[in-house]
Amino acid sequence: MKKYQVIYKDLEKAIHSKEYQVGDFLPTEQELVETFQVSRDTIRKALALLVEEGLVKKIHGSGSQVISQEQVNFPVSYLTSYQELIEQQGIKSQTNVISLDKIIVDTNLSEKTGFSKSQQVWRLIRQRVVDGCASVVDIDYLDARLMPQLNRSIAENSIYDYLENQLHLSISHAFKEITIDNITEQDKILIDIGKDHHVVCIRSKVYLDNGNQFQFTESRHKLEKFKFVDYAKRHH
Amino acid sequence: MKKYQVIYKDLEKAIHSKEYQVGDFLPTEQELVETFQVSRDTIRKALALLVEEGLVKKIHGSGSQVISQEQVNFPVSYLTSYQELIEQQGIKSQTNVISLDKIIVDTNLSEKTGFSKSQQVWRLIRQRVVDGCASVVDIDYLDARLMPQLNRSIAENSIYDYLENQLHLSISHAFKEITIDNITEQDKILIDIGKDHHVVCIRSKVYLDNGNQFQFTESRHKLEKFKFVDYAKRHH
DNA sequence: AAGTGGTCTAGACCACCGA
DNA sequence: CGGTGGTCTAGACCACTTC
Numbered sequence: 352m353k354k355y356q357v358i359y360k361d362l363e364k365a366i367h368s369k370e371y372q373v374g375d376f377l378p379t380e381q382e383l384v385e386t387f388q389v390s391r392d393t394i395r396k397a398l399a400l401l402v403e404e405g406l407v408k409k410i411h412g413s414g415s416q417v418i419s420q421e422q423v424n425f426p427v428s429y430l431t432s433y434q435e436l437i438e439q440q441g442i443k444s445q446t447n448v449i450s451l452d453k454i455i456v457d458t459n460l461s462e463k464t465g466f467s468k469s470q471q472v473w474r475l476i477r478q479r480v481v482d483g484c485a486s487v488v489d490i491d492y493l494d495a496r497l498m499p500q501l502n503r504s505i506a507e508n509s510i511y512d513y514l515e516n517q518l519h520l521s522i523s524h525a526f527k528e529i530t531i532d533n534i535t536e537q538d539k540i541l542i543d544i545g546k547d548h549h550v551v552c553i554r555s556k557v558y559l560d561n562g563n564q565f566q567f568t569e570s571r572h573k574l575e576k577f578k579f580v581d582y583a584k585r586h587h
Numbered sequence: 588m589k590k591y592q593v594i595y596k597d598l599e600k601a602i603h604s605k606e607y608q609v610g611d612f613l614p615t616e617q618e619l620v621e622t623f624q625v626s627r628d629t630i631r632k633a634l635a636l637l638v639e640e641g642l643v644k645k646i647h648g649s650g651s652q653v654i655s656q657e658q659v660n661f662p663v664s665y666l667t668s669y670q671e672l673i674e675q676q677g678i679k680s681q682t683n684v685i686s687l688d689k690i691i692v693d694t695n696l697s698e699k700t701g702f703s704k705s706q707q708v709w710r711l712i713r714q715r716v717v718d719g720c721a722s723v724v725d726i727d728y729l730d731a732r733l734m735p736q737l738n739r740s741i742a743e744n745s746i747y748d749y750l751e752n753q754l755h756l757s758i759s760h761a762f763k764e765i766t767i768d769n770i771t772e773q774d775k776i777l778i779d780i781g782k783d784h785h786v787v788c789i790r791s792k793v794y795l796d797n798g799n800q801f802q803f804t805e806s807r808h809k810l811e812k813f814k815f816v817d818y819a820k821r822h823h
Numbered sequence: 824a825a826g827t828g829g830t831c832t833a834g835a836c837c838a839c840c841g842a
Numbered sequence: 843c844g845g846t847g848g849t850c851t852a853g854a855c856c857a858c859t860t861c
Contacts, residue, residue, distance in 0.1 A: 353849065374798060379827065390851045395828090408759060408798075412827050412859035416798060418760065524644060524654065527817045531767070531787060531810040549785060549810055551767060562610060562644075562652065574785055579765040579815075585758045589830065615846065626832045631847090648840035648846050 355396035358387055362397060366406050366420055376414040377407065405582030419582075442481060448503045449476040449488075449541065453495055464492050464567035465556045471495040475506050478541045485543045486576040490569045497565050514565075521560040529553050529579070532571070542573050551577040591632035594623055598633060602642050602656055612650040613643065641818030655818075678717060684739045685712040685724075685777065689731055700728050700803035701792045707731040711742050714777045721779045722812040728803040733795075750801075757796040765789050765815070768807070778809050787813040 352360075365371055378386065383394045398415055401407040408418045454460075454474050461468045472492045479487035493501065493510070497520060505513045514520045532552040538544055550571040557566040588596075601607055614622065619630045634651055637643040644654045690696075690710050697704045708728045715723035729737065729746070733756060741749045750756045768788040774780060786807040793802040 355849080381827085392852090393850060396849085398828095405760070405762070409828065410796065410859080411829065411857070414827065414859095418794070418798070419762070522821045524641075524821060525819045526641070526655070527819060529813075529815040529817075531785075531813055547785070548783070549767075558654070560646065562654070574767040577765075577767055581763045581765075583761045583763060585760060591830080617846085628833090629831060632830085634847095645847065646840080647838070647848065650840095650846065 354387075354389055355393045355400075358383070358389070358394065358397035359400040362401060363404070363406065366401075366417055367422070369420060371417045371420075373417055373420055375417050377417065379414060402584075444482075445480040446507050447478040447480065448506045449478055451475050451501070451503055451506055456492075460492070465564055466492065466494070466567065473498070473501050475501075476537075476541075477506065481576065484573070484576070485541060486573045488538065488541045488571045490571070492567045494563070494565045497559075520565070522565075523558050523560045523562075525555045525557040527553060527555045538571060542571070544573065547574055549574060590623075590625055591629045591636075594619070594625070594630065594633035595636040598637060599640070599642065602637075602653055603658070605656060607653045607656075609653055609656055611653050613653065615650055638820075680718075681716040682743050683714040683716065684742045685714055687711050687737070687739055687742055692728075696728070701800055702728065702730070702803065709734070709737050711737075712773075712777075713742065717812065720809070720812070721777060722809045724774065724777045724807045726805045726807070730799070730801045733799075733801050756801070758801075759794050759796045759798075761791045761793040763789060763791045774807060778807070780809065783810055785810060 362377065371377060377383070377398075380391055380394050380398070383397075384391050387394065398407065398409065401415075402409060406417065406419050407415050409415050452474055453471060456464070456466045456468055456470045456472055458468055460466070461470075464472075466472055472495050475489075475491040475493065477489045477491070478485055479489065481487070491510070495501075498514070498518065501510075511522065515522065530552050531549050534542075534544060534548055534550055538550055542550065544550075551574060553568075553570040553572070555566070555568045555570070556564055557568070558564050598613065607613060613619070613634075616627055616630050616634070619633075620627050623630065634643065634645065637651075638645060642653065642655050643651050645651050688710055689707060692700065692702045692704055692706045692708055694704060696702070697706075700708075702708055708731050711725075711727040711729065713725045713727070714721055715725065717723070727746070731737075734750070734754065737746075747758065751758065766788050767785050770778075770780060770784055770786055774786055778786065780786075787810060789804075789806040789808070791802070791804045791806070792800055793804070794800050
């Protein structure tokens with residue numbers, strides 16, 4: 352691990368363990384330079400990570416102030432898979448693979464997903480049951496060339512894990528949008544929808560390091576099961 | 588304006604004007620150093636802003652690749668006020684001040700808003716009409732000590748503008764959460780709600796540079812009028 | 824005036840990529 | 843292998859806060 356990452360983790364831990372309270376100032380950059388015996392630039396990189404995370408705010412001329420001791424989670428904004436989120440938060444959950452088939456992208460689907468026309472893709476529909484309640488339906492389209500061997504067993508676990516650890520493909524970035532959509536017939540069947548007429552819909556186009564899109568996901572959430580937490584800085 | 592900001596704006600403009608296409612590489616850092624006659628660190632600061640914005644991706648060993656030419660807007664994630672958003676996007680909109688009164692924070696309200704108990708706050712309720720449709724209700728609680736002179740006329744325009752340009756207070760950061768809530772009697776009256784039973788609710792605690800909270804806002808949106816766009820990087 | 828973070832520089836070495 | 847971006851250093855000066 353890089354020096355600035357070590358220092359970042361060190362300071363993060365000190366904040367989480369309440370060694371610094373909200374409102375307290377961290378040591379000055381000069382003091383941290385001496386403590387950790389590194390250059391000021393390295394200290395500043397570590398502090399930048401704390402600022403990005405929303406734990407610390409820098410005040411020009413004064414110092415670095417702690418503004419939160421809690422982990423702020425980014426269920427959507429960060430590119431984390433459902434499986435990873437569930438593990439991280441220790442929620443009991445089950446994934447049911449509803450269907451898995453290979454299809455050819457037509458004009459409509461190309462428009463919607465961002466894949467090229469006549470490309471072969473897997474279409475995967477999964478139901479997520481959280482605490483006994485069918486809460487989420489994920490409809491995935493995945494580039495079939497990259498994963499010829501996809502099967503139900505992989506789909507039941509984490510596709511990201513399969514991609515990164517088995518196929519050694521590297522996921523880079525995604526563009527996402529959240530809207531509130533009317534429910535479909537499929538939603539009625541696969542989500543414990545009650546009398547709602549809407550779902551929260553997160554659509555993502557996900558890209559690999561080489562710049563190719565490999566996934567389009569439509570993730571449809573039961574209204575009550577959706578929560579998004581964010582930290583924002585003012586840009587002057 | 589700082590050097591790295593100038594270079595950032597320069598490159599951003601070149602990308603927006605399609606001088607670089609999606610998939611193209613920007614000049615190498617060394618070339619940019621020579622072009623702009625600055626140090627490499629300054630170039631790297633400029634590139635970091637493009638990466639943060641989601642326009643560019645850096646590939647270790649290869650270069651800086653353009654991945655989007657569009658402005659990705661962050662209506663929620665960035666700390667931008669309603670008034671600023673509206674102006675920026677050129678949407679026709681009207682703000683109606685429904686009520687404005689000064690109240691004392693009780694235990695319940697303290698829990699909800701984050702303000703201290705027995706503190707004096709303004710309670711401001713505003714209706715936002717977009718394209719003739721009552722789409723949003725904002726319920727604001729504002730620290731009364733900071734703005735003793737608040738009135739309906741200020742509330743109809745931008746409170747952020749008033750705070751920053753009149754009172755010279757500086758807004759720092761916010762913690763936000765988005766949920767889908769059941770509608771209230773107030774929503775039925777103030778939003779063209781149709782037959783929906785829910786609204787998108789964004790709750791924000793907003794802080795000044797000096798660390799004091801000055802605002803709690805509950806922004807309730809008609810379902811169809813809500814859209815949130817995001818760019819996410821994978822953290823390995 | 825003293826102390827703090829913000830910007831900028833110049834140079835070194837490392838890790839990764841592609842031919 | 844050469845070229846690229848990533849990390850780290852040491853030092854300078856500026857802008858802001860605090861006294």
